[in-house]
Amino acid sequence: MPFIFESFDFSAYDLVISIGSAESKGVITPPSTVHLNYCLTPTRYLYSHKKQYLTTPVHRFIAKYLRAWDQVASTRPDTMIAISTQVKKRIKKYYNRDSEVIFPPVNVAKFNHRPLTINHLPYSYFLTVSRLVPYKNIDVLVKAFNQNGKILIVIGTGSQERYLRKLAKSNVHILGSIDEELLVGYYQHAKAFLQANEEDFGIAMCEAQAAGIPVIAHSSGGALDIVQDGQTGLLFKQTGVSSICQAIDIFETMSFDRQACQRNARRFDQTAWAVKMNKRINKICQKNQK
DSSP: OHHHHHTOOOTTOSEEEEEESSGGGGOOOOTTSEEEEEESOSOTTTTTTHHHHOOSHHHHHHHHHHHHHHHHHTTSSSEEEESSHHHHHHIIIIIOOOOEEOOOOBOGGGTSSSOOOOTTOOSSOEEEEOOOOGGGOHHHHHHHHHHHOOOEEEEOOSTTHHHHHHHOOTTEEEEEOOOHHHHHHHHHHOSEEEEOSOOSSOHHHHHHHHTTOOEEEESSTTHHHHOOBTTTEEEESOOSHHHHHHHHHHHHTOOOOHHHHHHHHGGGBHHHHHHHHHHHHHHHHHHHHO
16 A cells, blocks of 8 residues: 555656555655645554554554655655644654644634524533544543433444444434534534544544533543633543543533634634745745755
């Protein structure tokens, strides 16, 4: 797979933007072409999360060669942009490169219009929107709500969906995939949004803030960039059932301003992203022309 990216011919282009967490940064460009890499994170299965992915001797053997190629590939972009402060730190740690942080674009306007009416919606519920895969820790959320008896709505699909449906008690609702209009409505009427794992950034947390609802999140990764602890949400340090239950109990004693959450979300609006990206692109292109 890595060598496919090396086979592309970009000699006719002035600017190449690669986006991803793995092989795309390894494209080869001529000296006259500017290569900007928008890094979602250094390859997770080779670095930060290798223990979770490289579980067999064969995987670890292959990864040794992929890591060597990835180290070479990381030198090819003229500049690297990180999607969060956490990713910026990883780029420095694993690639020994400096980078600028430009948060990913969020369609804020889609979430802050007049709340939609949804029939048969629970009066008071917590929400999470996620792929249902192991590292997202959705099972920990389900167990926490099985214990506290509060209503949790889970939106998303993935390899753990069947397992989570069996695990969930009657107060936990696994909705699977729903259309965009309904999704907006579920955000807008939620009591709070929950994020139980470390995210490289976390678009769903931004969408929740844009809808005017506070976020209860693990204090790591993108949550540290997004959530203003005590003002637009609550951060907790340990990922476990008791820790999440305790965070929810603390949350219930607090109050949050809907407009403050929405103001916070504007930092991540797609318009702001476009301005920052254009400015960075112009700067590097002008530098390359000198």
